Amino acid sequence: MQIEVYDMNVTKSGVQISLMAVCDSFSSLLWDVQYYGCGSFEIYIAASPQNIATFQPGRIVGRDDDKQHYGIIETIKLETNAENGDYLTMTGRFLMSLLSRRIIYPTLSFTSLTSYADIVRNAVYFNAMKSGNRQIPSLRQGTVSGSCWEQKARLQVSYDNLMDWVYKICEITGGTANIRLEEISNGNYALFFDLSEGTDRSIFQEENAHIVFSDSYCNLLTFDYAVDFSAQANTAYINGAEDKQTVAFNGSEPSFLDRYEVFVDADNVKQETKIDGETVPISDEEYIALLAEKGAEQFLYPTETTESTIAVDGKQYQYNKDYFIGDYVTVEHQRFGLVQPKIQLVGMIESYDHNGRSLTPTFKI
Incomplete structure (x- = not known):
C-alpha cells in the first residue's frame, strides 16, 4: 500500500490535480472511515526537507488501494529529537469535510412529502454547487443507491452546518454520504457527492453470504462490549x-x-x-x-456498541472485498454468551506500523 499526495489547484474547468509524490516508507498510518460521520487520517513519517515541502496543508492524500476515500491535510506537526530522530505528523479529514465550510442558507423548505435523497441533494446543490462564491469548485452530484434514500419527509432547515446536517439525516435514514475524487480527463478531476446504504450480511437474511465475527471462529481477537440506556428520547x-x-x-x-x-x-x-x-x-x-x-430529529435511542480487533489476514473474510463500512453483520462472543445477530459496522480504523496492519472496527445497533 502506498500513500499518494496530490496538489490541488482550482481552475475554471474544474479542479486541476497533479501527483506530487508517492510514499511507501511512512512510520505509521491511521485511516479512520466512519459511516455516520466524516472520517479522518493520521500519517507519521520521518521529517526531511523533501517531506516538509511535499506534505503541505490543503493538499490531498490518497491511497492506491482505496479510491473511495481521500483526505485533506489540515494540520502538520514537526518534532525534532536528537535521540529518536525527526518526525512529521499530518492529520486531516476526508473530502466530506469540504461541506463543513458551508451552512444552509437561505432556509430550505419542503412542505410536501419529498424523498430524503432529493432533500439532501438539493441542500448540497444550493449551498455548495450552485454558481457563485459559495460554490465548491467541481463538486458534482454522484450516485444514489439504497432504498433508505427513497423514504419521504417534510422538512425545513436553516443555518445548520451543511456537513453536520447531512450526517444527521444519514442517521435518520440509515444511509451514508461520501465525496470521492474521480479523474474525468487527463489531469482533470471532479468531486462526486454520493449517497449509499450498507448491505445486510447478517444471519437474519439469505440473499448475501453471512459475515460472522466470533471467538469460536478465531477471527475476533479482542472484544469490548457496552450498552447504554441512559440517554433516550422517544x-x-x-x-x-x-x-x-x-x-x-x-x-x-x-x-x-x-x-x-x-x-x-x-x-x-x-x-x-x-x-x-x-x-x-x-x-x-x-x-x-x-x-x-x-x-x-431529536429522538435518542439506547446504544449497544462493540469495539473489537478482528483478524486482518483471516481466510474467511476480507475487508472492502467481502464486507464494507455500513454493512450489517453478526458478532458473537460464545464464551460469555453474547450474540448480536444483526449489528452495523459503523467505523473501521486501519492501522499500519512496524507491527504490520491491524483492523479495529466499531459496531453499533
Whole structure:
C-alpha cells in the first residue's frame, strides 16, 4: 500500500490535480472511515526537507488501494529529537469535510412529502454547487443507491452546518454520504457527492453470504462490549412559531416507564415557503408536519456498541472485498454468551506500523 499526495489547484474547468509524490516508507498510518460521520487520517513519517515541502496543508492524500476515500491535510506537526530522530505528523479529514465550510442558507423548505435523497441533494446543490462564491469548485452530484434514500419527509432547515446536517439525516435514514475524487480527463478531476446504504450480511437474511465475527471462529481477537440506556428520547414536544405546538412519537405513543420526553424549540421553522422566488404561506396541517419532523430529529435511542480487533489476514473474510463500512453483520462472543445477530459496522480504523496492519472496527445497533 502506498500513500499518494496530490496538489490541488482550482481552475475554471474544474479542479486541476497533479501527483506530487508517492510514499511507501511512512512510520505509521491511521485511516479512520466512519459511516455516520466524516472520517479522518493520521500519517507519521520521518521529517526531511523533501517531506516538509511535499506534505503541505490543503493538499490531498490518497491511497492506491482505496479510491473511495481521500483526505485533506489540515494540520502538520514537526518534532525534532536528537535521540529518536525527526518526525512529521499530518492529520486531516476526508473530502466530506469540504461541506463543513458551508451552512444552509437561505432556509430550505419542503412542505410536501419529498424523498430524503432529493432533500439532501438539493441542500448540497444550493449551498455548495450552485454558481457563485459559495460554490465548491467541481463538486458534482454522484450516485444514489439504497432504498433508505427513497423514504419521504417534510422538512425545513436553516443555518445548520451543511456537513453536520447531512450526517444527521444519514442517521435518520440509515444511509451514508461520501465525496470521492474521480479523474474525468487527463489531469482533470471532479468531486462526486454520493449517497449509499450498507448491505445486510447478517444471519437474519439469505440473499448475501453471512459475515460472522466470533471467538469460536478465531477471527475476533479482542472484544469490548457496552450498552447504554441512559440517554433516550422517544416523545418530543415541539413549540413552533406563534406558539403552534405538536407532539411527535417514535412509532406508536409510548407510555409509563417506556416514555422518554424531550422539548424541542422550533420557532425558527417558518409557516411559509418559497415558490418560484415568491414567499407563500403554508397550511396549518403542513406546518404541523414540519414541526413533527423537526422533533423526530431529536429522538435518542439506547446504544449497544462493540469495539473489537478482528483478524486482518483471516481466510474467511476480507475487508472492502467481502464486507464494507455500513454493512450489517453478526458478532458473537460464545464464551460469555453474547450474540448480536444483526449489528452495523459503523467505523473501521486501519492501522499500519512496524507491527504490520491491524483492523479495529466499531459496531453499533
